Amino acid sequence: MTWDHFIFFAIPSVLLWTVASAWALRRPKKTLPTLFTVLGQGVFFSFILGMWISLERPPLRTMGETRLWYSFFLPVAGLITYQRWGYKWILSFSTILSAVFIVVNIAKPDIHNKVLMPALQSPWFAPHVIIYMFSYAILGAVTLVALYYLFREEKLQDKERIMDMTDNLVYVGIAFVTMGMLMGAIWAKEAWGHYWSWDPKETWAAATWLGYLVYIHYRLLKTSKNKTSMTILLLAFMLLQVCWYGVNYLPSARGRSVHTYSVR
Structure with a gap:
């Protein structure tokens, strides 16, 4: 399997997720949207x-x-939200966002090879990154909910x-x-x-973690306002974006951070 084969898996996956989204919007039953979403996940994970x-x-x-x-994880987060709370639109939003990242990967793929630096040959490598990606997908779904709320509040x-x-x-x-931390x-x-060494990546990871803790603690206040809460979520998600990939472009990380992603 090479990166050149990605498009042959990505397109069927997006089509299956799109069918699931369309069906969820048109029909009250969750069986077929769930089935098509899971099929799309299967194709993508293969x-x-x-x-x-x-x-x-x-x-x-x-x-x-x-x-x-x-x-991969965005439709999972969308399906969890759809199954638990029944919001029909969430599958459409998660599919669109997932498709955006797929298009980016098709248009600008990184170089993939077998080489791993010694530090990445740890048994903690895979679970650490997979857990983080799942958390990012969940928090991405939350961000979609926040945007939906702010635009349609009235x-x-x-x-x-x-x-x-x-x-x-x-x-x-x-x-x-x-x-993950x-x-x-x-x-x-x-x-x-x-x-912990306060590497730029670690610093922004801590900032992201604190951002969502601010939301949690603000929500515990009796005087908290829904609109302000959703705005905090958007700000926290911006911190997450810097933590994930934005840190690679910061002057403080160039040539110093051991966490910056390499494509060679």
Whole structure:
């Protein structure tokens, strides 16, 4: 399996997710949307598995490879939200966002090879990155909910139900972020001899974690406002974007950070 085969898996996956989204919008039953979403996940994961086998390592090293996992987990997050809270539009939003990352990967693929630097040959490498990508997908879904709320606030009839859904998704997302950070700390101790060094990537990871904690604590206030809460989520997601890939372009990270993604 090579990167050239990606388009032959990506297009069928997006089509299956699109059918699932369209069906969810038109019919109240969840069976077929769930089935088509799962089929799309199966097709997409078969490419990830094929890349894993051909590379002889988990495809998690380059930015393009992490986008691959993000594209995979977004429909998972959308399906969880759809199944649990029944919002028909969430599958459409998660499909569109996933498709955007797929198009980016098709248009600008990274160089993929079998080489892993010694630090990445740790058993903590794969679970750390996979857990982070899943948490990013959950928090990406929350961001879609926040945007939906802010644009349609005046027309919404079930605001408290949406806020309840948002709270629960943030709890799940921050739990996985915390797990990812802990695994990363153990990995850093094994690879470099210390749990935390305030590397630019670690600093922005901490900022992202604190951003979502601000949301959680603000929501606990009796005087909290829904619109302000959703705005905090958007700001926290901006921190997440810097943590994920924005840090690669910061002057403080160039040539210094051990976490910047390499495409060679």
